[in-house]
Structures are given as C-alpha cells and as structure tokens.
Ligand SMILES: Nc1ncnc2c1ncn2[C@@H]1O[C@H](COP(=O)(O)OP(=O)(O)O)[C@@H](O)[C@H]1O
C-alpha cells in the first residue's frame with residue numbers, strides 16, 4: 001500500500017518548507033540586491049526589500065560591463081556552434097557504438113568511457129600548446145571546434161538511447177534501400193529527438209557556463225563571453241557595486257532559467273537518466 | 278576476417294571517426310605530451326628544453342604544491358560526503374507523497390543551473406563579512422549562544438579568513454547540489470514498492486527499511502554519483518577562482534591543484550611545472566577513483582545484474 | 583518472378599566469450615521455384631530466421647551460395663536483391679505516416695511521385711487500409727496490431743519485389759487475427775503470383791499456406807515436401823512428430839514372422855503386460871522382409887486408430903484417460919501398454935467413456951515404419 005498523503009509526518013513537511021525557503025533565499029537575495037540603490041545594499045541590518053525597485057540598475061550594470069550585447073552575442077554564438085557540433089558528432093559516434101557491429105567496438109567504447117576521467121585542467125597545457133601551434137589562441141576556434149569531435153558523456157547518453165531502438169527498423173530500412181548514413185539520418189535521428197534535445201540542452205548550459213576555456217583561449221576584450229565580461233566587471237571596480245554585480249549576474253543566469261522552464265520535463269528526465277545507467 | 282566483417286569495421290570506424298580525432302588530439306596526445314613537458318623547461322613561447330625530473334624535485338620541495346594538494350583532498354573529503362548526505366536526505370524527503378513534489382524538486386534543482394560566474398559572485402556577496410546574508414542569518418543564533426554560554430563567538434568574515442574560506446566554498450557547493458537530488462529521486466522511484474511492503478510485513482521500522490532496502494537499492498546510483506563528484510571536486514577551479522577575485526584566497530586557503538596548474542601555466546608561463554602538477558592531479562584522480570571502485574565493488578548491490 | 587536457389591549454405595557464428603561456436607545453418611540446400619510459396623518450419627532456434635536473413639542479405643553467408651534467378655547474390659547488398667521482407671514486429675517506422683512507410687522504399691529508388699501514389703493506393707485498397715477508415719495519414723502508433731501487420735504487408739507489396747520474405751509475421755497477433763491474416767496472405771500470394779518464403783514455428787501455418795515445406799532442426803534440413811506428402815510420408819521420426827496435431831503415435835516393437843508367412847508387428851512392453859500385435863499385409867511384409875526380427879518404430883496418425891474397430895483383425899486394448907470434444911471431431915487420449923496414445927475420430931459416442939476400456943483398430947495400410955537407430959523412415 002502506498003502511504004497516503006496524511007501519513008507523511010508533519011516534520012517532513014516542515015523540513016521541506018524550511019529547506020525550500022533556504023534554497024530560494026540566495027535567489028531572492030540576488031534579485032533584491034540587484035534592485036536596491038547602492039546605499040541600501042550597505043545597510044546594517046540588511047533590508048529585505050529595496051524601498052523602491054531601481055530598474056535602472058540593469059541597464060547601468062550592462063553599461064558598466066562594457067559591450068554587453070557583444071558579449072551576449074559571443075556567448076550565444078559559441079553556445080550555438082557547440083550545440084550543433086556536439087549533437088551531430090556525438091550522435092554519429094553513438095550510432096557507430098550502438099547500431100553497428102564491428103570488431104573492437106566494445107574495447108573502443110571502454111576507452112571512451114575512460115576518457116571521462118580526464119578533466120580539462122589535466123590536459124589544458126598541451127591543448128593550449130596545440131592551439132598555439134595552429135595559431136588559434138585569441139580566436140573562437142578552440143572554444144567550438146572540439147565540440148565537432150563528439151563529447152564522451154553525450155556519446156554515452158545517446159548510445160543508451162539508440163540501443164533501445166529495435167534492430168528491425170534498421171533492417172527494414174536497409175531492405176528499403178537506405179545507406180547506413182541514411183538510416184542514421186532518416187530513421188534513427190528522428191526517433192531519438194528527445195535524447196538529442198537533452199544533449200543539446202546540456203551542451204548549451206555547459207558552454208554558457210564555461211569559464212576556464214574562454215579565460216585561457218581568448219585574448220581580446222571584444223571576444224569575451226558574458227562570463228568573462230562579468231568577471232572583468234567584478235575585477236575592475238573598487239568599492240564593489242553589489243547592486244550592479246547582482247543585476248549582471250541575474251542577467252547571465254536569466255537565459256538559462258528561461259530555457260530550463262521551457263524544457264523542464266526533458267531536462268529533468270535527462271538529468272535523472274544520466275545517473276541511472 | 279571475412280569481407281563483410283571488414284566492411285563493418287570500416288563502417289564503424291567512419292562513424293566514430295570524430296571521436297577518434299578528438300581522442301587523439303585532446304586526450305591521448307595531451308597525456309603523452311604532459312609527460313614529456315613535465316620533464317622539460319617549457320614556456321610555450323620557446324621549444325621545451327629537457328630537464329629530467331627537475332620539475333618533480335621542485336614540486337617535492339614546493340610548500341605551495343603541498344598546500345594545494347592538501348586543500349584539494351580536504352575539499353573533496355569534506356564536500357563530497359556532505360553533499361551526498363544532503364542530496365540523499367533531500368531526495369528521501371521528496372520521495373514522500375507530498376503535494377507540490379515537482380515544485381520542491383525544481384527549487385532544489387535550480388541552484389545547480391546557475392553559471393559558475395553568477396554563482397561565485399552571488400556567494401561572494403552572500404558570504405560578505407558584515408553585510409552578507411549568511412552572517413545575518415547566523416548572527417542571531419550566535420547571540421543566543423553567547424548569551425547562554427558567556428562566549429564571544431563572532432560571525433566569520435568567510436572569504437577573508439583563512440580558517441573559513443574553504444567552509445564558504447563548501448557552503449556554496451552545497452547550495453548547488455540539486456542535480457544529485459534529481460538523480461537520487463529518480464533512483465528512489467525505481468525501487469519497487471513491494472520491497473517496502475515485504476519489509477513492513479517483516480515488522481521493520483522506517484529507519485531499518487531505509488538501511489536495509491533504500492540504501493542497498495540506491496547504492497549503484499550513489500556509487501555513480503560519488504565517482505562523478507570525485508572527478509568534479511578534484512578539478513574545481515572556476516568558483517574558488519572567482520570567489521577570490523581571480524586569486525587563491527587568504528593564506529592560499531582556496532588554492533587547489535587546478536588553480537595552481539592554471540597559475541603556473543598562464544600566470545608564470547611555466548608549462549613544464551604545470552604539466553608535472555597536471556600529472557599529479559591525474560594520478561590523484563585515478564587513485565581515488567580506483568579506491569572507490571574497489572570499495573564500491575564490495576558495497577554496491579546490483580539488483581538482477 | 584524469381585527462382586531462389588540455396589546451395590550448401592552454412593551459417594557459423596564464431597565463438598565469443600562465454601559462448602562456443604554455433605552452427606546455426608548446416609549445409610542447407612533448397613530450390614524454391616518461381617511463384618512458389620515455400621514455408622520454413624521447425625522448433626525455435628533451429629535456424630529458420632538465420633536462413634531467411636541470409637536470403638535477405640541481413641546476415642553474412644559463412645559458406646555456400648544463394649542464387650536469385652541464377653544470379654549469385656552472396657555479395658549483393660539487401661537493397662539490390664529486389665526482395666521485400668515482413669518482420670515479426672512489423673518494423674514500421676514510428677515517425678512516418680502509413681503512407682510514408684509504404685512509399686519510403688519507392689522514394690529511395692527514385693520512383694516518380696504519381697507512380698508511388700498509384701502503387702500505394704492500390705496496395706492500400708487491396709489490404710483494406712482505405713475502407714472503412716482511411717489509415718494512410720495515421721502514424722503506426724494509432725493502429726491496431728492487425729492493421730500494422732497489413733501496413734507491413736503493404737510496404738512489401740508496393741515494391742513489387744522478386745520475392746517476399748516473411749519472418750513469423752503472425753506471431754504477435756491474437757488467435758482470430760492470425761487465422762484471418764493467414765488467409766489474407768494466401769490470397770495475396772495467388773493475387774500477386776510471386777515467390778514467397780515464409781518462416782514459422784507453427785506447423786498449422788505451414789500446412790495451411792505452403793506449396794512446399796522445409797522442415798528444419800538444429801540447423802539441418804530434415805525434409806522438403808508438399809504439405810500432404812510431408813504428412814503422409816515423413817522422412818524421419820522428427821518430421822513425423824513435428825507435423826500434425828495432435829501428433830503421430832509411436833509404438834516400439836519388433837517384426838516377427840507369423841504363421842501365414844507374413845510379418846507381424848509385436849509391441850515391446852514391460853514384462854507381464856500383453857503386447858499389442860498386428861499382422862502386416864503381404865505387400866508390406868515383402869517390403870519389410872529385411873527387417874525381420876529387428877526392432878522398428880511404428881508410426882500411426884491419430885485418425886488411423888479406429889475406436890472399437892474389428893476390421894483389421896487386430897486390436898489394441900486401451901483405457902481412456904481424457905476425451906476432448908472439438909465439435910466436428912473428438913480427440914481421445916488413451917493409455918496402452920505403458921504409454922499414451924491419441925486417437926482422433928469423427929464418431930461422437932465417446933463422450934462419457936473416460937476411465938473405461940476401449941478397443942482400437944489400427945489402419946496399418948497408413949502406418950509408417952522407422953528405423954530406431956537412424957530415426958529415418960523405412961522407405962517404401
Ligand atoms: N547473432 C548471433 N550470434 C550467435 N548465435 C546466434 C545469433 N543469432 C542466432 N544465433 C543462434 O543461432 C540459432 C538459430 O537462430 P534462429 O535462426 O534465430 O532460429 P529460429 O529458427 O528460431 O528463427 C539459435 O541457436 C541462436 O541462438
């Protein structure tokens with residue numbers, strides 16, 4: 001018998017409410033601060049709400065960051081290229097690991113899984129040297145070209161999904177006259193849309209949130225992403241204008257939140273399945 | 278090999294070719310090159326000059342390296358258990374049949390979406406000594422304690438106090454633990470209800486059911502999460518870097534191996550030394566992963582597999 | 583329009599970890615005539631699917647050859663073999679409409695649009711996909727099992743292939759749909775007049791649909807024959823037991839010389855029981871004379887055991903265990919000498935005989951004899 005609503009003890013509910021409030025507080029504090037005039041941010045004890053919301057803080061913060069829209073464009077461009085690149089290439093590779101039988105496949109896949117244990121800081125020095133050698137330092141290429149070479153984690157996710165598609169479908173298509181690539185393109189990809197969307201979302205977040213990559217590969221300010229622009233804002237100003245920093249942080253966070261709420265179900269399902277297999 | 282098998286092999290290799298290129302360029306080459314660079318004096322601008330094991334000798338005598346190693350290990354050993362307890366606890370709470378389960382799940386999940394840059398700046402502000410929200414929540418409790426015990430406890434200036442900076446970072450991390458909550462919750466919902474019913478018929482208490490049903494059934498998920506957390510924690514860079522305004526904290530209390538690699542590589546252009554550090558980090562990750570796999574093999578219960 | 587020739591065909595799955603080498607098809611030789619409906623039948627795992635998939639080109643041929651219209655197709659990819667296949671689970675593309683599912687193969691072959699429309703419409707009409715409901719724009723998910731099956735048939739038909747291949751196409755349907763679709767496929771075969779190779783484990787399907795049947799076991803072909811030939815002249819014990827429902831009765835015994843100079847079959851029974859003995863006709867005796875005093879297995883179809891019959895002069899006493907009235911006929915399960923046998927009769931007066939004794943008269947002119955060592959039928 002499933003426990004009924006009333007059988008949940010009251011302290012469970014209280015604990016949840018308290019924890020929920022605790023988890024929401026930082027968001028509240030961020031937005032509240034972002035709408036305060038500078039002097040109200042410094043008040044002791046702190047004021048929960050601005051006496052009158054300063055909507056101007058947002059345009060001001062954007063101006064303080066410098067070419068905000070250029071940064072936003074750079075971030076979006078990189079996110080777009082990364083999403084396209086990784087979805088396509090990871091799907092291709094996942095197909096090779098799931099829907100084709102070839103000698104050595106499982107050994108290769110094991111190597112792929114093992115590469116998930118190599119974090120970026122471990123390999124960034126030689127990679128930097130590599131990009132330096134081809135003259136890509138100070139350009140966007142280091143930040144998007146690798147996405148076209150498939151991400152191990154995305155391959156893993158997509159492979160799981162591809163494995164669940166019946167083999168018969170590929171064979172029917174083969175008899176219908178499909179080449180291998182066409183089976184991939186016209187049969188498997190359309191059926192894998194939910195998984196592809198998940199990968200696209202994860203990749204968008206990862207690129208949008210990336211800090212270390214842009215930090216080491218970009219040189220000129222007009223190439224900065226929002227993350228770098230925001231860090232520059234944090235660094236340049238003395239006497240820390242917390243209202244501006246909070247406004248700018250909110251702006252950087254906003255697209256992510258919007259995307260999350262638009263795709264919540266896919267997103268949560270995607271996260272949940274990553275841990276279960 | 279028969280001709281068909283040969284064809285299949287070629288087809289397979291064509292499909293995975295993007296990964297092969299990526300693997301060679303961004304995994305295999307860098308690992309091998311790191312070993313070579315770590316034996317050299319190398320600044321990217323000039324050709325590497327072979328030094329032998331000099332970098333490793335320097336490393337051995339470098340107190341900053343030991344500091345970074347200590348911070349990294351301590352951070353992993355404290356933050357991972359804490360966030361595991363928190364997220365399993367939250368998931369168990371959420372797994373009750375309560376109204377608004379989806380809303381709570383979203384609330385706990387949202388912080389994990391916050392980009393590192395926003396997260397770090399927000400928590401820099403949250404942890405601010407006099408004006409931060411954290412201290413303003415802590416102070417009333419301290420006042421009560423001080424009044425009762427006659428002590429003189431002060432709210433710490435988190436990020437400017439070498440004794441508290443790491444704690445501040447861990448707090449920041451705990452707030453962003455929501456991804457694990459979602460995964461654990463999904464894991465909990467996979468556990469068949471009959472198991473609980475059977476255990477209940479055997480007259481077990483709720484706590485015993487948690488110990489003997491929930492934990493074993495959840496153990497593969499826990500294992501996976503912990504492994505991923507280890508790899509994540511050991512490479513932590515962006516949040517402490519931004520929290521400290523691009524530095525390593527008071528008394529280098531927020532200096533991690535990844536930070537130190539970055540500093541050597543891109544502040545001092547000492548790529549050889551950075552490579553030696555990177556290999557140490559890699560060995561650490563492999564070692565801790567192996568330990569947890571070994572340990573996990575014994576403890577993890579794979580049902581039906 | 584196609585003749586399919588399977589010559590010394592082998593499929594050997596190489597050993598893998600935890601699994602030894604597996605010979606799934608062992609030297610198969612079959613000649614399928616143009617327009618023939620050939621059914622491959624046998625118990626699960628006997629290599630039927632593997633054989634069919636090698637014809638389709640979905641499985642590599644280990645050894646031997648397959649010819650379609652005299653052309654060796656071992657190395658020809660499936661799409662160029664001009665065959666169509668209907669899968670057990672239909673394998674309809676879930677993201678395409680019924681129309682697209684049927685049109686896809688034609689599109690890929692560059693058939694003009696209006697020609698595609700014409701062919702799909704005509705196939706859909708034949709299969710009842712237009713009336714009473716037009717299903718062409720639906721997705722497979724919105725169809726019943728039977729409808730999906732017909733779409734899968736349609737996808738094969740529009741291609742107008744040289745040969746149709748079916749792999750257990752009815753096994754996912756309920757009993758009633760299965761019988762309906764069975765007749766539907768037979769009707770299609772007459773209508774399309776093309777070669778069909780059909781795989782099933784169900785001997786009833788095989789018997790009802792086939793022009794000829796290939797019986798397989800453990801990867802080896804046991805017999806190839808028309809249904810009734812298979813039924814009356816099984817090549818060995820396995821075929822005799824596999825084809826026909828309820829199955830053939832077998833009696834172990836010896837052939838001894840009788841006083842009339844003919845042979846007599848004497849059942850082997852445990853000590854103390856009376857054996858069932860019956861004299862063979864002069865002609866049969868002559869045929870089996872070389873087997874005198876040797877062991878044989880006597881096979882008798884249930885309908886050739888006549889209850890209460892005194893005609894053949896020999897009777898078999900048995901006690902009735904279960905009576906299964908089927909309507910038009912009745913199955914009687916009996917116990918004799920030490921084992922059970924089944925008798926099938928159109929007489930109806932056995933309904934309340936359970937537990938009683940009954941005399942059976944075997945019709946030995948229809949009996950089949952097998953060699954107990956080789957299990958092969960003793961040739962006529
Ligand atoms: N890919 C494979 N690898 C190894 N053995 C296989 C493979 N496919 C089928 N087999 C084996 O070959 C035998 C014949 O299989 P199959 O042709 O599918 O039998 P069925 O007559 O039931 O269709 C079975 O014993 C099966 O286990």
Ligand SMILES: [Mg+2]
Nearest residue numbers: 630631632750
């Ligand atoms: Mg089969």
